[in-house]
Amino acid sequence: xxxxxxxxxxxxxxxxxxxxxxxxxxxxxxxxxxxxxxxxxxxxxxxxxxxxxxxxxxxxxxxxxxxxxxxxxxxxx
Numbered sequence: 376x377x378x379x380x381x382x383x384x385x386x387x388x389x390x391x392x393x394x395x396x397x398x399x400x401x402x403x404x405x406x407x408x409x410x411x412x413x414x415x416x417x418x419x420x421x422x423x424x425x426x427x428x429x430x431x432x433x434x435x436x437x438x439x440x441x442x443x444x445x446x447x448x449x450x451x452x
Contacts, residue, residue, distance in 0.1 A: 382397070382443045388417070390406055395439060415427055
């Protein structure tokens with residue numbers, strides 16, 4: 376499982392913003408659904424697993440914590 380620190384580091388890398396926390400919203404970071412997909416692709420490479428599927432709703436992912444919780448749920452399945 377990816378750690379919260381790894382998650383924040385990936386979002387920092389994709390967003391270019393160094394002030395990212397788990398509670399940062401993508402709106403505040405000026406990120407859109409394309410950026411969220413980019414984050415998920417980076418996470419896939421770190422976790423070495425497929426996480427993008429037809430059930431994913433990018434519009435429900437409003438913060439870094441939302442992506443982390445989604446990944447946690449995937450791990451539990």
